Amino acid sequence: MFREKIKVFDCTIRDGGLINNHDFDERFVREVYKALSGAGVDYMEIGYKNSKRLFSPKDFGKWKFCEDSDIEKVITGIKSKTKISVMVDVDRVDIEDIKPKKESPVDMIRVASYVKDIDKAIFLVNHFADKGYETTVNIMAISRALDNELTEALGQLEKECKAQVIYIVDSFGALYQETTEFLIKKFKSILKTKEIGMHAHNNQQLAFANTIEAIIHNANFVDGTVYGLGRAAGNCPLELLIGFLKNPKFDIRPILDLISKEFIPLREKIEWGYIVPYAITGMLDEHPKSAIALRDSDKKENYREFYESLLGEDID
Amino acid sequence: MFREKIKVFDCTIRDGGLINNHDFDERFVREVYKALSGAGVDYMEIGYKNSKRLFSPKDFGKWKFCEDSDIEKVITGIKSKTKISVMVDVDRVDIEDIKPKKESPVDMIRVASYVKDIDKAIFLVNHFADKGYETTVNIMAISRALDNELTEALGQLEKECKAQVIYIVDSFGALYQETTEFLIKKFKSILKTKEIGMHAHNNQQLAFANTIEAIIHNANFVDGTVYGLGRAAGNCPLELLIGFLKNPKFDIRPILDLISKEFIPLREKIEWGYIVPYAITGMLDEHPKSAIALRDSDKKENYREFYESLLGEDID
Numbered sequence: 328m329f330r331e332k333i334k335v336f337d338c339t340i341r342d343g344g345l346i347n348n349h350d351f352d353e354r355f356v357r358e359v360y361k362a363l364s365g366a367g368v369d370y371m372e373i374g375y376k377n378s379k380r381l382f383s384p385k386d387f388g389k390w391k392f393c394e395d396s397d398i399e400k401v402i403t404g405i406k407s408k409t410k411i412s413v414m415v416d417v418d419r420v421d422i423e424d425i426k427p428k429k430e431s432p433v434d435m436i437r438v439a440s441y442v443k444d445i446d447k448a449i450f451l452v453n454h455f456a457d458k459g460y461e462t463t464v465n466i467m468a469i470s471r472a473l474d475n476e477l478t479e480a481l482g483q484l485e486k487e488c489k490a491q492v493i494y495i496v497d498s499f500g501a502l503y504q505e506t507t508e509f510l511i512k513k514f515k516s517i518l519k520t521k522e523i524g525m526h527a528h529n530n531q532q533l534a535f536a537n538t539i540e541a542i543i544h545n546a547n548f549v550d551g552t553v554y555g556l557g558r559a560a561g562n563c564p565l566e567l568l569i570g571f572l573k574n575p576k577f578d579i580r581p582i583l584d585l586i587s588k589e590f591i592p593l594r595e596k597i598e599w600g601y602i603v604p605y606a607i608t609g610m611l612d613e614h615p616k617s618a619i620a621l622r623d624s625d626k627k628e629n630y631r632e633f634y635e636s637l638l639g640e641d642i643d
Numbered sequence: 644m645f646r647e648k649i650k651v652f653d654c655t656i657r658d659g660g661l662i663n664n665h666d667f668d669e670r671f672v673r674e675v676y677k678a679l680s681g682a683g684v685d686y687m688e689i690g691y692k693n694s695k696r697l698f699s700p701k702d703f704g705k706w707k708f709c710e711d712s713d714i715e716k717v718i719t720g721i722k723s724k725t726k727i728s729v730m731v732d733v734d735r736v737d738i739e740d741i742k743p744k745k746e747s748p749v750d751m752i753r754v755a756s757y758v759k760d761i762d763k764a765i766f767l768v769n770h771f772a773d774k775g776y777e778t779t780v781n782i783m784a785i786s787r788a789l790d791n792e793l794t795e796a797l798g799q800l801e802k803e804c805k806a807q808v809i810y811i812v813d814s815f816g817a818l819y820q821e822t823t824e825f826l827i828k829k830f831k832s833i834l835k836t837k838e839i840g841m842h843a844h845n846n847q848q849l850a851f852a853n854t855i856e857a858i859i860h861n862a863n864f865v866d867g868t869v870y871g872l873g874r875a876a877g878n879c880p881l882e883l884l885i886g887f888l889k890n891p892k893f894d895i896r897p898i899l900d901l902i903s904k905e906f907i908p909l910r911e912k913i914e915w916g917y918i919v920p921y922a923i924t925g926m927l928d929e930h931p932k933s934a935i936a937l938r939d940s941d942k943k944e945n946y947r948e949f950y951e952s953l954l955g956e957d958i959d
Contacts, residue, residue, distance in 0.1 A: 473846055502824050503887065504820065504855055529848075536852030554919075566919065567847050570926035571819065583946040586919055591944050601917065603870075603882065603902055610886040628907050630899040 329573035332547045334369040336524070337565055341372040341414055342557035349374055350388025357401040358589055359553065363380040365409030365581035366569060370435060372412040373398060378421040382524050397413055398432045410434035414465075415451060417444045422451065428459030435461040439496070442472045445480040449488045456489035463548070465494040467527060469510060470501040471614050481517040492522045492548045497537060500530025500560055500609035507537045524548030527563050529555055530609025532601055534563035539571065553582060554590040559615035560605035598622065603630045611637055645889035648863045651841070653881055655689040655894050656706055657730055662913050665690055666704030673717040674905055675869065680723030681897035682704035682885060684750060686751060689714060694737045714748045714752040718913035726750035730781075733760045738767065744775030751777040755812070758788045761796040765804045772805035779864070781810040781842060785826060786817040786928050797833040807948045808864045813853060816846025816876055823853045827860040840864030843879050845871055846925025848917055850879035855887065869898060870906040875931035876921035914938065919946045927953055 340356055348388065362412070363371050374390030382391060389397045393413045402411065412435040425436070436455040440448035445464075452462045464484060472480075484493055495510050502510075507525075514523045525548070526543035527534035538549050551565035566586065569579045594600075604618035607630065621633050655669045656672055672689065676688045679687050690706030698707060703715045709729045712862070718727065728751040741752070752771040756764035761780075780800060782788070788796075800809055811826050818826075823841075841857035843850035854865050867881035882902065885895045910916075920934035923946065936948050 502815075504852065505859065531886070532845075532848050532880065534852050535848050536820065539852075543821065564848065564917075566923075567922060567926075570847070570922070580947050580950065583919065583923075583950055587944045587946050601880075603899065606880075607882060607899075608884070610883075628903045630903050631896050632898065634899055 329575075330542075330547070331574065332522075333542065333572065333574065334548050335565070335568060335572070335577070336370040336372065336412070336548055336550045337363050337368050337552060338372040338414075338526070338550050339552040339565070340364075340550060341374050342552055342562055343599075344374055344388065344390045345558035346556075346599060348387045349390035351390060353397075353401050357405070357459050358585060360402055360407065360409065361405050362553075362581040362585035364405055364409045364533055366578050367576040368409055368565070368569075368609075370410045370412050372399075372414060372437065373420075374413060376413045376415050376424060376436070377419050378424070380421065382596065390528055393433075395426065395431050395433070395455045400582045402432060403411075411460075412437055414439055414635070415455075417441075417447045417451065420451065422454055424492060425455060425458060433460065436528070437463040437465050438490075439465045439467055441467055442476050445483055448638075449483060452488055452490045463492040463494055463524060464488060464490045465496045465524070467496045468498045469495050469531070470499055470506070477513070478517070482512060485518050485520065490521065492524045493518050494524035494526050494528045494550075496540070497528055497534075499612055499614060500528035500534065500605065502527070502537050502613040503533065504536060504540045507540040508544055511541050511546055515545060515624065522547045524550065526550040526555070528596070528609070528613070529562060529564075529601065530560040530605045532606075534561075535567045538563045538568060554586045554594070556590065556593075556599055559599065559619055560601060560609065561599040604633050607634050613637060645891075646858075647864070647890065649858065649888065649890065650685040650864050651881070651884060651888070651893070652686040652688065652728070652864055652866045653868060654728075654730075654842075654866050654870050654878070655881070657688040657728075658868055658878055659915075660690055660706045660916060661705065661874035662872075665706035667706060669713075669717050671905060672706070674723070674901060676718055676725065676860070677721050677725065678869070678897040678901035680721055680725045683892040684725055684881070684885075686726045686728050688730060688753065689717075690729060692729045692731050692740060692752070693735050696737065697735055703941050709749075711742065711747050711749070718748060726777075728753055730755055731771075731842070733757075733763045733767065736767065736786040738770055741771060741774060749776065751779070752780040753781050753810070754891045755781045755783055757783055758792050758796045761799055765799065768804055768806045771949050772948075778806045779808040779810055779811045779840060780804060780806045783812045784814045785811050786813060786815055786822070793829070794833070797830060798802050801834050801836065802842075806837065809834055809861075810840035810842050810864065811857070812842045813850075815846055815928055815930060816844035816850065816921070817928040818843070818853055819849065820852060820856045823856045824860055827857050827862055831861060833907070838863045840866065842866040844873070844876055844902075845878060845917065846876040846881075846921045846931070848922075850877075851883045851887075854879045855882060867877050870902045870910070872906065872909075872915055875915065875935055876917060876925070877915040879883045880959075923953065925951050929953060
């Protein structure tokens with residue numbers, strides 16, 4: 328009953344790092360890696376490769392930079408088939424920081440890009456691919472992409488780009504299943520030689536559902552995070568995804584243990600998940616930044632006023 | 644873009660009452676009714692009509708019995724088009740307690756039934772219909788129904804039953820979209836003269852998604868509860884449903900206010916929502932009672948042991 332091609336991709340530390348400036352300690356990251364390895368998860372994304380010229384290591388934890396030596400520390404000694412991924416944002420990476428694959432513990436580099444930056448993303452991906460890495464392009468804010476521009480970008484990716492996987496990223500948690508279906512079918516129709524990936528956000532409690540929808544329509548790379556950890560509403564809960572997939576290589580139990588021991592206590596310290604202001608930005612197809620600001624204010628539970636403030640923005 | 648036939652059915656007080664023995668105070672229920680009326684919600688289910696011979700009013704709040712006089716107290720003086728519903732369980736009602744519709748504030752009676760009790764449900768529904776009420780049959784634990792028995796039950800409902808609506812009730816929160824689609828299509832194929840309803844539980848964060856799936860395949864009665872309140876993992880969040888539907892008669896703002904003022908404080912006192920043991924019972928297609936018991940114990944966060952205990956049940 329299972330489709331062997333489906334790869335489960337965990338981005339707990341990478342997406343979760345957006346809440347705490349990428350400042351998870353080594354012990355915690357090692358526990359996550361150990362559990363993912365035991366669960367049979369295919370990939371673990373550990374953070375970003377950002378330029379230290381642009382961001383100061385004083386202001387951020389180490390997973391904003393993902394030095395190979397820091398990665399080695401958290402994975403050494405753990406028996407694992409889980410591959411390591413890092414993410415790169417267009418315009419924020421120094422490509423000379425990336426060593427050839429042979430000299431690095433990193434297996435995959437994912438390039439996050441808006442449709443408008445697709446040429447830059449293709450340049451980066453091809454550079455990393457030539458250095459020996461598996462690569463993907465993750466098209467962010469897909470719910471805001473104009474159809475003609477998306478068509479052109481997908482055409483370029485198919486022709487010019489060495490990435491194995493092209494991802495739909497529902498950055499705002501705005502997609503319903505019908506649009507997910509539409510997008511996956513569109514991607515499949517243009518990207519004949521590539522796999523499709525799905526990275527969903529949970530603003531409207533649809534991250535898992537949209538991921539299932541993507542699987543139904545033949546996406547084979549699916550992202551999740553442990554207990555849904557991730558900025559704002561968070562992501563598709565990995566434990567639900569593992570519970571759904573039928574491939575006997577997966578084992579949910581190490582993930583259950585990890586949630587009990589590490590994520591329930593963590594949730595007391597940092598906030599993510601289904602919170603109404605994030606649902607509102609999802610419904611309105613907005614970036615969650617206004618809702619994140621609200622949650623840091625003394626009006627954090629004033630949902631109606633927040634909703635009306637978004638409706639009231641001048642637009643012409 | 645909207646389908647006028649879609650009716651939004653709130654069961655906050657009824658399903659939420661399963662957490663607190665139906666003991667919401669009048670002020671709270673009145674606030675809910677006021678907000679639902681302002682939001683344009685079509686129906687509000689306020690509780691159960693249970694026999695006082697079987698359940699003592701000393702042990703339960705008033706919404707386990709729903710005396711007409713108690714209903715009158717919470718709705719009088721509020722301008723509203725929202726209809727009032729009560730639920731009846733097979734074998735737990737005294738039918739002589741139900742007055743003719745003309746003498747009651749109740750508009751609809753929903754009969755909850757397992758497939759095996761369908762003859763009893765039909766008897767009850769036809770009795771209530773003859774008294775002038777709108778009626779539904781809600782088929783519980785649908786994820787456990789055997790296909791041949793379900794086919795027979797649906798055939799009987801189509802031929803013998805006066806209910807306007809037949810509901811799929813995913814009691815265990817076990818359905819994924821593909822099975823929801825299968826069931827809705829099956830119901831539609833047999834129930835030619837009736838509307839289909841969807842009542843989802845949120846164990847796997849799929850209550851909203853399965854409700855959308857039901858709408859896509861032409862279910863026209865959809866249940867939600869404010870902030871997802873309901874036993875265990877709770878239900879489809881009404882605010883998400885209202886945000887999704889395009890009918891201009893709906894207004895989300897009174898619901899947002901209600902959540903801020905009443906449901907955020909309530910959530911501090913009673914527990915519901917996405918909690919891993921409920922996800923586990925959903926994945927395994929089990930009644931949540933074992934997870935509810937776990938949450939009342941000192942092992943409430945011991946997910947792995949709980950999971951293994953369910954797998955380890957002897958079966959032959």
